[in-house]
Amino acid sequence: MITYAVNKPLEAADVARLFDASTIRRPTGDLPRIAKMLEHGNLTISAWDGDKLVGVSRALTDFAFCCYLSDLAVDQAYQRHGIGKEMLAITRRELGDQVALILLAAPEAMDYYPKVGFEKIGNGYIVKRTR
Numbered sequence: 001m002i003t004y005a006v007n008k009p010l011e012a013a014d015v016a017r018l019f020d021a022s023t024i025r026r027p028t029g030d031l032p033r034i035a036k037m038l039e040h041g042n043l044t045i046s047a048w049d050g051d052k053l054v055g056v057s058r059a060l061t062d063f064a065f066c067c068y069l070s071d072l073a074v075d076q077a078y079q080r081h082g083i084g085k086e087m088l089a090i091t092r093r094e095l096g097d098q099v100a101l102i103l104l105a106a107p108e109a110m111d112y113y114p115k116v117g118f119e120k121i122g123n124g125y126i127v128k129r130t131r
Contacts, residue, residue, distance in 0.1 A: 002054065002083060004090055005046045010038055014053045022055075022073035025106065041070065043094055045087040047078075054078045057087035059101075067095050069103040085116050 012035040016028040027033050037058065038044070047055030055074040061067035069091065074083045092101060104126070105113055114120065 001049075002078075002081075002086075003048045004086060005048065006090065006094060007044050008046050010044065010046060010053065010056070012038060015056060018053050018056055018075055019071075019073055021075040021077070022079075023076060024071065024073040026071070026073075037070075043067065043091060045090045045094075047074070047083045047087060049078065055083045055087055057084075057091055059091060061095060061099060063095065063099065065098070066100045066102060067091075069101055072103075084112075088116055 012031045016034050019026040019028050041058040043059040043061050045057040058071040059067050059069045072084055
């Protein structure tokens with residue numbers, strides 16, 4: 001049985017392992033950077049199979065107007081069981097209906113987000129990371 005937690009403290013090594021197991025592209029070899037990512041996200045939903053971290057959703061929000069969903073990762077062995085969808089539902093409940101949920105999707109995830117209620121937009125801009 002999968003259980004979910006809101007803003008439960010997470011270890012950088014556990015999250016890096018999950019990122020690798022999910023195939024999301026993150027700097028998993030740089031644990032201090034992963035730790036900093038976790039420290040500064042202010043809405044984190046985690047999914048657990050017993051003591052094993054199997055999913056994480058990490059967002060930055062003002063809880064009033066907008067929220068940027070920066071990570072949505074589920075261990076490949078647990079994908080296609082509704083875990084990502086449930087983490088998004090919890091995120092949306094925590095935010096309320098006055099907050100827009102915004103994300104940048106990886107090319108391989110472009111087909112997933114419309115299936116879980118996201119609308120594709122064309123009015124965005126980015127200054128990309130240099131490393």
